[in-house]
Amino acid sequence: MKNLSAPALYSILALFLGMSFTGCQNEDDPDQFTGSIEEIEEFLTPELTQIVTELGMEINTGNTPPNIEGNYLAEVVLMGSNISTDVIGHRFSDMVIKFENQNNEDLSITFSYKQSIESGLGIGALIAGSQDSFSAFLKVDVTHGADYPTAKSAMVISGTKTADGIKDYQWALFMLDNKGDSRYILNNTGRVFRELDNIARVTTQSIPSGRLAPETESPLKSAIER
Known part of the structure; x- marks a missing residue:
């Protein structure tokens, strides 16, 4: 069997780690919201x-x-x-x-x-x-x-x-x-x-503490009221 040089070993190791990391990422993908x-x-x-x-x-x-x-x-x-x-x-x-x-x-x-x-x-x-x-x-x-x-x-x-x-x-x-x-x-x-x-x-207005009342004659209420 031919001995591999140190640079070659490092390259193979880096490739292996990269594949392992990619595999870990793929395993996590199902838990990641993708907007579907x-x-x-x-x-x-x-x-x-x-x-x-x-x-x-x-x-x-x-x-x-x-x-x-x-x-x-x-x-x-x-x-x-x-x-x-x-x-x-x-x-x-x-x-x-x-x-x-x-x-x-x-x-x-x-x-x-x-x-x-x-x-x-x-x-x-x-x-x-x-x-x-x-x-x-x-x-x-x-x-x-x-x-x-x-x-x-x-x-x-x-x-x-x-x-x-x-x-x-x-x-x-x-x-x-x-x-x-x-x-x-x-x-x-x-x-x-x-x-x-x-x-x-x-708007530059922050979340207000008071009522926002547009000019209208219609009775106004919030969306969550009956």
């Missing part, structure tokens, strides 16, 4: 994903979403609902949303929002998309004043990132657990909203 519809359904459940899309929500897939970090002001109008008393086209209270800590390696992001006296903090969030289009998939703890329990909801926010904000802004909110409080919408019900002028604009 199958993984989105796993996060939201297939049933909720179907309801959301049937109500008109756009869901973007892919693992190269744009950076959406920042604050945005959205004037929301109801475009779909499975709540029998809802009126399509009803104007709800404006909302400020905040995205931060976006990580396109694992497609994670953090989220919070304020609407009327209601506020929400993300307890799990993923982002998918490609080019300038994205969808964020959120599990959120929601509170509506000191005498309300903290409810759990699922949300989806979709749109196209532009210099001015989020164009074609859509927002879906569905109740996962209302803690038995009848002032909240029922479990497994929810709403899908569009933006009044089709863009949630970048």
Whole structure:
């Protein structure tokens, strides 16, 4: 048998280690969110994903979403609902949303929002998309004043990132657990909203503590109220 030189041994060893490392990475790939519809359904459940899309929500897939970090002001109008008393086209209270800590390696992001006296903090969030289009998939703890329990909801926010904000802004909110409080919408019900002028604009306003009241004669309420 021919003896190998030291450089040759080092080359073979480096190749072996590289193959081993690649193999380890591949073993981890199934646990890595890649923005596929199958993984989105796993996060939201297939049933909720179907309801959301049937109500008109756009869901973007892919693992190269744009950076959406920042604050945005959205004037929301109801475009779909499975709540029998809802009126399509009803104007709800404006909302400020905040995205931060976006990580396109694992497609994670953090989220919070304020609407009327209601506020929400993300307890799990993923982002998918490609080019300038994205969808964020959120599990959120929601509170509506000191005498309300903290409810759990699922949300989806979709749109196209532009210099001015989020164009074609859509927002879906569905109740996962209302803690038995009848002032909240029922479990497994929810709403899908569009933006009044089709863009949630970048704002310097932080998550506010007071009510956002657009000029309208229509009664306003938050999305999670019955």
